[in-house]
Amino acid sequence: DQQVKQNSPSLSVQEGRISILNCDYTNSMFDYFLWYKKYPAEGPTFLISISSIKDKNEDGRFTVFLNKSAKHLSLHIVPSQPGDSAVYFCAASRNFGNEKLTFGTGTRLTIIP
Amino acid sequence: NAGVTQTPKFRILKIGQSMTLQCTQDMNHNYMYWYRQDPGMGLKLIYYSVGAGITDKGEVPNGYNVSRSTTEDFPLRLELAAPSQTSVYFCASSYTTQQPRIFGPGTRLTVT
Numbered sequence: 001d002q003q004v005k006q007n008s009p010s011l012s013v014q015e016g017r018i019s020i021l022n023c024d025y026t027n028s029m030f031d032y033f034l035w036y037k038k039y040p041a042e043g044p045t046f047l048i049s050i051s052s053i054k055d056k057n058e059d060g061r062f063t064v065f066l067n068k069s070a071k072h073l074s075l076h077i078v079p080s081q082p083g084d085s086a087v088y089f090c091a092a093s094r095n096f097g098n099e100k101l102t103f104g105t106g107t108r109l110t111i112i113p
Numbered sequence: 114n115a116g117v118t119q120t121p122k123f124r125i126l127k128i129g130q131s132m133t134l135q136c137t138q139d140m141n142h143n144y145m146y147w148y149r150q151d152p153g154m155g156l157k158l159i160y161y162s163v164g165a166g167i168t169d170k171g172e173v174p175n176g177y178n179v180s181r182s183t184t185e186d187f188p189l190r191l192e193l194a195a196p197s198q199t200s201v202y203f204c205a206s207s208y209t210t211q212q213p214r215i216f217g218p219g220t221r222l223t224v225t
Contacts, residue, residue, distance in 0.1 A: 004155070009153075032212075034212060041218070041219070042218055042219070043117070043203050043205070043216025043217050043218050043219055044156070044203070044205075044216050045216070046212075046213075046214045046215075049212070089155060089156070091155075091156075093211060093212070097210050097211060097212050098210050098211055099211055100158050100161070100171060100172070100211050101156075101158070101211060101212065101213070102155075103155030103156045103157075104155050105153060105154055105155045106155060
């Protein structure tokens with residue numbers, strides 16, 4: 001039972017353009033969401049998070065949007081840079097992040113120079 | 114400040130062998146976690162700890178044990194290794210809550 005789904009295993013984007021990574025969830029009790037980035041042979045790195053009391057959170061080139069009615073969140077990277085090439089995981093939690101995370105399966109983003 | 118360190122980086126075990134994966138953090142974080150990542154899958158929580166002396170099971174604890182005698186160290190013990198435990202293991206830590214913020218580089222384990 002995959003409660004957090006990233007339906008695109010891979011995505012290629014031209015350098016300088018916008019990258020949009022999508023994540024869907026099925027558990028309506030999830031109210032806190034995180035994105036992690038992972039390079040090969042390294043551990044994941046926390047990127048950005050959002051609580052269900054907001055529908056948008058920005059940090060530099062990274063913006064996360066949350067659509068609670070659709071149970072959908074997306075990560076926008078603008079502009080995309082070669083160093084953004086990595087696997088991106090979304091994760092969800094209940095109780096505003098105070099319960100264990102459920103991870104998606106990841107999307108491999110490749111930025112084409 | 115080394116963050117989260119894990120040893121070893123790679124290990125091959127035979128079925129039935131045991132081993133301990135080491136994890137140390139130097140950030141005085143209260144929360145520590147062990148995750149495994151199988152190919153093409155997300156991370157699954159094995160065990161976590163909210164402080165020295167306190168541990169709890171995650172989603173996939175069977176076949177593993179942990180201890181947390183100090184704030185810094187959170188070793189993961191595999192008893193009677195099985196091929197299903199072939200995976201990449203990540204240790205992580207955070208100061209508060211259940212949101213791992215700093216991950217170690219991982220241990221790639223193969224059981225044959």
